[in-house]
Amino acid sequence: xxxxxxxxxxxxxxxxxxxxxxxxxxxxxxxxxxxxxxxxxxxxxxxxxxxxxxxxxxxxxxxxxxxxxxxxxxxxxxxxxxxxxxxxxxxxxxxxxxxxxxxxxxxxxxxxxxxxxxxxxxxxxxxxxxxxxxxxxxxxxxxxxxxxxxxxxxxxxxxxxxxxxxxxxxxxxxxxxxxxxxxxxxxxxxxxxxxxxxxxxxxxxxxxxxxxxxxxxxxxxxxxxxxxxxxxxxxxxxxxxxxxxxxxxxxxxxxxxxxxxxxxxxxxxxxxxxxxxxxxxxxxxxxxxxxxxxxxxxxxxxxxxxxxxxxxxxxxxxxxxxxxxxxxxxxxxxxxxxxxxxxxxxxxxxxxxxxxxxxxxxxxxxxxxxxxxxxxxxxxxxxxxxxxxxxxxxxxxxxxxxxxxxxxxxxxxxxxxxxxxxxxxxxxxxxxxxxxxxxxxxxxxxxxxxxxxxxxxxxxxxxxxxxxxxxxxxxxxxxxxxxxxxxxxxxxxxxxxxx
Amino acid sequence: xxxxxxxxxxxxxxxxxxxxxxxxxxxxxxxxxxxxxxxxxxxxxxxxxxxxxxxxxxxxxxxxxxxxxxxxxxxxxxxxxxxxxxxxxxxxxxxxxxxxxxxxxxxxxxxxxxxxxxxxxxxxxxxxxxxxxxxxxxxxxxxxxxxxxxxxxxxxxxxxxxxxxxxxxxxxxxxxxxxxxxxxxxxxxxxxxxxxxxxxxxxxxxxxxxxxxxxxxxxxxxxxxxxxxxxxxxxxxxxxxxxxxxxxxxxxxxxxxxxxxxxxxxxxxxxxxxxxxxxxxxxxxxxxxxxxxxxxxxxxxxxxxxxxxxxxxxxxxxxxxxxxxxxxxxxxxxxxxxxxxxxxxxxxxxxxxxxxxxxxxxxxxxxxxxxxxxxxxxxxxxxxxxxxxxxxxxxxxxxxxxxxxxxxxxxxxxxxxxxxxxxxxxxxxxxxxxxxxxxxxxxxxxxxxxxxxxxxxxxxxxxxxxxxxxxxxxxxxxxxxxxxxxxxxxxxxx
Numbered sequence: 001x002x003x004x005x006x007x008x009x010x011x012x013x014x015x016x017x018x019x020x021x022x023x024x025x026x027x028x029x030x031x032x033x034x035x036x037x038x039x040x041x042x043x044x045x046x047x048x049x050x051x052x053x054x055x056x057x058x059x060x061x062x063x064x065x066x067x068x069x070x071x072x073x074x075x076x077x078x079x080x081x082x083x084x085x086x087x088x089x090x091x092x093x094x095x096x097x098x099x100x101x102x103x104x105x106x107x108x109x110x111x112x113x114x115x116x117x118x119x120x121x122x123x124x125x126x127x128x129x130x131x132x133x134x135x136x137x138x139x140x141x142x143x144x145x146x147x148x149x150x151x152x153x154x155x156x157x158x159x160x161x162x163x164x165x166x167x168x169x170x171x172x173x174x175x176x177x178x179x180x181x182x183x184x185x186x187x188x189x190x191x192x193x194x195x196x197x198x199x200x201x202x203x204x205x206x207x208x209x210x211x212x213x214x215x216x217x218x219x220x221x222x223x224x225x226x227x228x229x230x231x232x233x234x235x236x237x238x239x240x241x242x243x244x245x246x247x248x249x250x251x252x253x254x255x256x257x258x259x260x261x262x263x264x265x266x267x268x269x270x271x272x273x274x275x276x277x278x279x280x281x282x283x284x285x286x287x288x289x290x291x292x293x294x295x296x297x298x299x300x301x302x303x304x305x306x307x308x309x310x311x312x313x314x315x316x317x318x319x320x321x322x323x324x325x326x327x328x329x330x331x332x333x334x335x336x337x338x339x340x341x342x343x344x345x346x347x348x349x350x351x352x353x354x355x356x357x358x359x360x361x362x363x364x365x366x367x368x369x370x371x372x373x374x375x376x377x378x379x380x381x382x383x384x385x386x387x388x389x390x391x392x393x394x395x396x397x398x399x400x401x402x403x404x405x406x407x408x409x410x411x412x413x414x415x416x417x418x419x420x421x422x423x424x425x426x427x428x429x430x431x432x433x434x435x436x437x438x439x440x441x442x443x444x445x446x447x448x449x450x451x452x453x454x455x456x457x458x459x460x461x462x463x464x465x466x467x468x469x470x471x472x473x474x475x476x477x478x479x480x481x482x483x484x485x486x487x488x489x490x491x492x493x494x495x496x497x498x499x
Numbered sequence: 500x501x502x503x504x505x506x507x508x509x510x511x512x513x514x515x516x517x518x519x520x521x522x523x524x525x526x527x528x529x530x531x532x533x534x535x536x537x538x539x540x541x542x543x544x545x546x547x548x549x550x551x552x553x554x555x556x557x558x559x560x561x562x563x564x565x566x567x568x569x570x571x572x573x574x575x576x577x578x579x580x581x582x583x584x585x586x587x588x589x590x591x592x593x594x595x596x597x598x599x600x601x602x603x604x605x606x607x608x609x610x611x612x613x614x615x616x617x618x619x620x621x622x623x624x625x626x627x628x629x630x631x632x633x634x635x636x637x638x639x640x641x642x643x644x645x646x647x648x649x650x651x652x653x654x655x656x657x658x659x660x661x662x663x664x665x666x667x668x669x670x671x672x673x674x675x676x677x678x679x680x681x682x683x684x685x686x687x688x689x690x691x692x693x694x695x696x697x698x699x700x701x702x703x704x705x706x707x708x709x710x711x712x713x714x715x716x717x718x719x720x721x722x723x724x725x726x727x728x729x730x731x732x733x734x735x736x737x738x739x740x741x742x743x744x745x746x747x748x749x750x751x752x753x754x755x756x757x758x759x760x761x762x763x764x765x766x767x768x769x770x771x772x773x774x775x776x777x778x779x780x781x782x783x784x785x786x787x788x789x790x791x792x793x794x795x796x797x798x799x800x801x802x803x804x805x806x807x808x809x810x811x812x813x814x815x816x817x818x819x820x821x822x823x824x825x826x827x828x829x830x831x832x833x834x835x836x837x838x839x840x841x842x843x844x845x846x847x848x849x850x851x852x853x854x855x856x857x858x859x860x861x862x863x864x865x866x867x868x869x870x871x872x873x874x875x876x877x878x879x880x881x882x883x884x885x886x887x888x889x890x891x892x893x894x895x896x897x898x899x900x901x902x903x904x905x906x907x908x909x910x911x912x913x914x915x916x917x918x919x920x921x922x923x924x925x926x927x928x929x930x931x932x933x934x935x936x937x938x939x940x941x942x943x944x945x946x947x948x949x950x951x952x953x954x955x956x957x958x959x960x961x962x963x964x965x966x967x968x969x970x971x972x973x974x975x976x977x978x979x980x981x982x983x984x985x986x987x988x989x990x991x992x993x
Contacts, residue, residue, distance in 0.1 A: 049602055053828040055595065056582045056604060056707040058742050090824050090872070092849055099827020154845075156832065285872035287881055290713035290821050292743050 003124050004176030005217060008249045012217045015245050016225075017180050018172035019237070020209040021187060022165045023197040024141065025068045031140050031164035032059030032102060039203050043146070043157035051162040053097035058291050061086075065164035066295065068196035069109050069138045070305045072166060075194045075312055076133055078113025080302060084137075085294045090285040094156050095143035103139035103167075105286045109295065110136035116314060117186050118332065123178040131183050132171035141165050166197065172211065172222070177238035177245075184208060184234050185336075189313050192338045207232045210265075212244040214252070223248070224258040228272050231265045239270040247272070316341060324363035333371050344370045350396040355403055362403070369399060373409075377416050385420030394419050397426040405486050411435045437486040444490060447480040448473075448497050462498055473498065503528040504670040508573050508727035509754070511673055512614075515557060515572030522554035522561075522572030526616055529574045532671045533618050538993035539641045541656075541666040543579050544587050545619035550574040553616025560614075569754075570734045571614030576666045576675035579620035580627055581607045581718075582707040586617075590709040591625045591635035594829045594836045594856025604707025605739045606676065606718045613734040618672050621662030625858045626826065627683055627711040630930045632661025633921055634860040642691060642914050643669035643989035647955035652916040654956070657687025663721045664691040668989055674722035674731050678708060680715045681814050682909075682934025685946035688721055689909035689959025692948045692987060694976065695721035696728045699966050700941030701746035704739030710825040712818035713744070715938050725947060725976040729754040732969065746967075753970055759978040762796030766975065767902030771807040772933060774911075780952040781908045787949055788906050788960040788979055795978035802898040802905065806890045810936040813891070815928060816871050816884035817939070822861075823868025829856060863924065892940045899965050904975045908933050909946040909959035933961060943969045947976045948985040957987065 006013040030037055033050035050057045073080050085107040088100040113133040119125055143161040145154050168187065174180045188206060191197040198205050207230050213223035226248070228240045248258050262281070263272040311319070313335050320331035334344050348366045352359045374395065378385055398415055401407045407415065407430055418429045430436050438444065451473065452459050462469040477490050503525050506514065515522045530547040557572045582588045582600040589595040603611075611617075625634040632640040632655060640661040642654035656665040660677035664687030667675050677684035679697035688695035696719045703718040710716060720731035733753055739745040768789065773782070789799055831837035831852030838851035857865070871880035898905060911932060920927040937944035943966070946959040960979055964972035 052833055054582075054600065054602070054834070055588065055590070055598070055709045055828070056600075056705070058706050060741060060743050088824050090827060092827065092830060092846075094830075094832050094845055097828060097833060099830060100824050283874045285824070285869065285874075285877075287820060287824070287872050287877070290744075291710075 003126065004178070006214075006245060006249060009253050013214050013245070013249050014217050015175060015241070016172045016213050016215065016222055017174035017176075017241060018211040018225075019170045019174070019180060019183060020211070021168045021170075021184065022207050022209070023168060023191055023199070024205040025065045025138070025164035025166055026195060026197055027062060027064045027068060027164060029062050029064070030162040031062055031065050031138065033162055035162065037163050041159055043155070043159060045159065047158040047161065051097065051158055053099070059102060059289075061292065061295065062164065065138060066109065066297075067301070067305055068164075068194075069136060069166050070297065070302065071194050071309055072168075072191060072196045073110030073113060073136050074306055074309055075190050076113035076115050076136075078133065078136065079111035080297070081107065081109055081111055082297045082302070083107065083294055084109040086289045086292045087286045088289045091282045093142070094154065095145050095158075095161070097143070097158065097161060101140050101142065102289055102292070104137035106288070107294075108135040108137035115183070115186050115190060117179060117182040120178070120182065123182070124176055125178055125182060129173075129179065131173045131179075134169045134171050136166050136168045139165050139167060172213075177241040180210070180241055181234045181238045184237060186313070189336060193310055193312055195310075201232050201234070204232060208237050210237055210240050210244070212241055212248070213258070214245055214248045224260050226258065226261055226263050226272075228263045228265050229275065236265060236267055240265045240272055243271050320363075324360055326363055326367050330364075330367045330371060334367060340370075347392045347395055350392040351399045354396040354400045362399070365399060365403065369395070373413060374416065377413050378420065381417060381420055385417070386423070387420070389420050389423035390416070394426055401426065401430060405439060405488060406430070406436055408437050408483070408487070410483070411437065434484075436484065438481055438484050439486040439489050441489065441493060444477065444481065444485055444493055445497075447477055447485075448493055451476045451480060452497065459498065470494065470498070504532050504673075506673060507723050508570065508674045508730050509724075511573050512567075512569070512571055512730070515561065516567055518561070522557040522616075523551060525572055526550040526554035526574045529618055529672060532669075533666075536669060536671050536993050539643060539665050539669055539671070540638050541622055541640050541662040541669070541671060542576070542619040543589060543591065543622050543637045543662070546586055546617050547619075549586070550616040550618045553611065553614070557614050568612065568614035568734070569730060570610055573614070573673060574616040574618045575610065575731075576619060576621045576663055576672040577607055577617050578623055578660055578663050578676045578678060580623060580678050580709045581676060582709070583607055583617065583620065586620060588620065588709070589636070590627070591623045591637055592829075592856060592858065592861065593636040594852070595709075596636065596836065598835050600707075602707060605704035605741065606708065606735045609737065610676070610731075610734055615734070621660070621666060621675055623662055624659035624683075625861050626709065626822070627659035627678055627680055627716075628822070628860050628864055629658040630682070630686060630927050631655035631915070631917065631920065632658040632687075633917060634658070634858050636858060639917055640665045641917075641993070643991075643993065644691060644914060644956055645989070645992065654914040655690065655917050655919070657690035657914065659683040660687045660695070660721060664688055664693060664695075667691070667693045667721050667723060669991075669993065670988075674720055674727055676718060676735070677721045678711075678716055678718050679938065680711050680717075680818060681938045682931045684719045684721060685909050685934050685944060685959070685961055686930060688946040689948070689957070689961075690914040692957030692985065692989070693721055693723050694725055694728050694945065694947045694980070695719060696732060696945040696969065696972065696976075697938070697943065698732060698736060698969050699746065699943045701744050702736045702750075702943075702969070704737070704742040704745050706739055706741040712821040713825060714821060715818060725945075725973055725980050726754060726757060728945070728976075729757055729973050748967065751970060753973055756970055757977055758974050759795055759981050761792060761975065761978055764797045764904070764971070764975075765902040766792045766797045766799050767802035767898050767905040768799060769802050769804045769807070769898065769905055769907055771804050772907045774932075777908075778912055780913075781911060781958060784949040784958045784960060785906070785908050787983070791979050791982035792906060792975060794982060795975075797975070797978075800902050802901050804891070804894040804898055804936065806887060806894050807936055809887045810891055810939055811928065811932055813884040813887035814931070814935040814939055815867070816880050817888065819864040819868035820872050820881055821868070823865045823872065826857070826861070826865055829853065831856075860924075888939045891936055895936075895940045895942060895963070903965070903968075904971045905963040906975070907961045907963070909961040910934070913952050913954065913956040913958055937961075937963045942966055943972045945972045945976050947979050947983075949979065949983050950985065951987055957985070
C-alpha cells in the first residue's frame, strides 16, 4: 500500500487509479490493410483503399500485429485467448473514415495478466507491488485532424488511420501518482523489451487514459471516477492525477458531487478540464464485425510467440544481481532501457573475452564504467566527442588495462576522452601520451626512500602508532611519482618500508 | 443478327469459339437492344464501348489461336453494386452519384478475366434495400412482363437485382450479375421468368461490392438457363484473400458436372412454408415442382424447418443492424455527395449530406439498425436475432439429415404492380418470406421458372442446398427446367 495521503479540510483522503494505455504496435503494415505505418510521412501518403473506407473495401487482419499483441500478453503473464473476436465501435468523426473503429469489446485477445512495480522509498513506494492488468485488446487507431491549414475548414490526415493499437487496461490497483508513473515506466520497458511498441510517447506511440477517484481513508466503496484522455508522458500522467485528486477533493469537501465524465489534460497548465459528461457520451452500438471471422490461434502460433520472447526486465534484473553479482541499484539502472542493457551486455562480453575471465568476474567494473564513468566523460565532452569512436573493443581495451593495473581510473577517463575525440586505439594512447601507471618497484622505492629521509619525524610518529599518517606517505609518494604510480604497488611498498 | 440476343451464355461462348459469329457481332447486337430499351430503365449507365473492347479482345485471341475463357465473348450486365474501375458505381444512391472507383471488384474482374464484357451498370434498389426496385435514386425498373388481364400496369421486376432481372428477361443481356442478401437474386429471377443462384456464403468474394449486410451479402449469376448460371457462377466464384469471409475451397466444375438424373436423391418439402393464405397458384406451381423432381428419380420427403416464422423478423434486425454501420462511411468527407450548408460544422455536414443522399428506405433501415444496436436494446434485438439465426441454421442442418435439397416456392406471389406495396413496408418485406431463411443460414439457393400464372406472369421455384453443395441445387434446378417446358418470353412493349 502506498503511503500517499491527502489531508483535506474534512479528513484524510486516498486515491484509486486505473490506467488504459494505448500502445501502437510495432509493425510495418496497419492492422487491417497493407499501408505503411512509418511516422512523419507526408499527410495522406500512407492510406490504402481500406483505410479510406472506400465502398466495398474489406479488412484483413495483419498476422504480425496479432503476434505482437500475443507476445505482449505473454510478457505480462496473461491469459492468451486462442479464440477472440473483433467488434465495431460505431461513431461519426472526420478522422474515422469507416464510421466505426474495429476493436475488441466482448472477446479480447489477451485476458488477465500483471506486472510488478519496484519498491522506491523516495517515491513513496515502500515495497514491490503487483499491478493487475485486466485485458489487452487490439484495435484501429484513428486519423488526425488539422485545424490550422485553412481559415474555415479542417483537414484530415489518414496516415495513422487503421494503425494497430494495443489497449492495455489495468485494474484500479494504483494508489499514488508515483505508482502510476512507475506502472507506465515498467509497462513501457516491457513493451520495448518485447519489441511490440517503441514506447515513444512524444510521437504518440504510447498514451494513457487516466481513471481517478478519491475516497476517505477507511472507506471501502470506490468513489465516482473521471477519465482523463490521451495523456502522453509519464510526468503528465502524474500531474493529471495530482490535479484530479485535488480537484475532486475540493468538490467533495465543498459538498459537491463528482460527475462521471471524460476530461482533457492541458500540459501547459497541468490541469484537466471537462470534455463530455456521461449524459452526452456516445452510444457506440458495439456489435461483432461481420466482415471478420473470429480470430483463432493455433498452438504452433502460440508456441512461436512464446519462443520468440526475450529475457524480460524482472528476469534480467534478477540475473544481474544474482549471477553477475551487481548491486540492486546497478541492476535496476542497467535493465531499465533496452539500449542500456544492450550496450552493457555487448561491452561485458567484449571485456570478458579481452580479459579471458568469466563475465561474473568483470561485471561490476563494466557496470560502473557503463553507468557512471563513461557517461561522465561523454557528458563533459559534449559535442567534441564522437560516440562512433567508442567501440566496445576500445572500451574493453581500456577496462583491460585498468584491470591489469597498467592505468589508473583517472587515466582511463583521460584515455577514453581521447578515444572519443580521435578514434585512436587506447593502447597506443596510453603509450604515446604517457598515460600509464608506474609499477616499477625500483622507481617507487627510490621515491619512498627520499620521502622517508625528508620526514623522519613523521616516520617515527607512524612507527609509534599513529596509523593515520599512512595516508600522508601515500599522498607524498603519488605526488613524487606525478600521480602515475600504481596505488596498489605504492601501498605494498610503503607498508614494507615503514614496517 | 437480332437472333443473337436470344442466345444464352454457353451458346454465345461456344458459337464465338466455333466461329459461327464473332464476339463483336454479339456485343453489337446486345448494345443495340440495350440502347432501344430505355423504357425499362434497367441500366443506370451503359458502357457499349466496354462490351465492344472486350469482344474485340476475344476475337483477337481467337484469331491468334489462344485459349479462350469460360465467358469469352459474352457481354453481360453488371449490377451497379459492384465497383467497376473508371465507371460510375452508385448502389443506385444519390450519395454515390458520380463516384468512379479506382478499383475493380474481385467478382467483376474475374468475369472480365474469363472473357466477358460489360454492357452497362444495372439499376437496383438503393444499396440493395428493396424488393421491387422502387427505392433506386435513378428511378424504378419496369418488369418486361405484363399481365394479360387487360390492364396496362407496369409491374415490379423484383429487387434488389431488378435491373439485372429485367435486362436478362428482355434480352438486353444474356446474363447479369446479382447480389442476394435476403432474396435479391431469387425473387427478381422469379418475377421475370429467369434463373438465378445465390451460392454458399463466401463462395464469391465481397471485395469491391458495396456492402449492405456483410454477413448475408453474396453475389451470384442471373441468366435464362440453369446451365448458363452454372457457367457464370464458375467464373465468379473462388477464394479471395482480400475478403476474410471468403471460402478457401476449390471451385468445382459445376457446369461440367450438371446432371438432372436425381435417382437416389431426396428432396425435402418444408411443411412450414405452406402458410395460410398462400396464393393457390403458387401452391400449384410447388406441386408441379414436386412432380417433376419425382419424375427425375428423386424421392420426396417431408421436412420441418420449425423456426421459419422467426426468420423474417430476425433478418430485419440483423440486416439493418449491419447496414446502419456499413453505411456510416457515406459521410461527405472523402467521396460522393457532400452537402455543406453555409457556416455548417461537421455534424451539420453529416446530417445534411446523409439527409440529401439516402432515400427513404435506406434511412428507414439505418434507423432500424441503429435502434436495435443501441444501449439497452442490443440484447433484446440483436443478440436474440443472432440466436434465431443459429436456430434456423440448425433447422436446415437437421432437415439435410433427411434430404439432399429442399424445394419451396421462391416468392408468395407473382410480380406486383409498381407502387402497390410502396406505402406498406411490412407487406414489401413479406415478399422475402421464403427466401430469407436460406440467406440467414448462408446456404446455396436458386430460383428457376416453373410456369405462368393465370395472368400470364412467371412463377419461380426455389431450391435450397447444403452448404458448398451448389451442384445439387443446380442439378435439381436443371431437372425442373427440363420438365417445366418454360420457354415463355415477355412480349416486347418497350
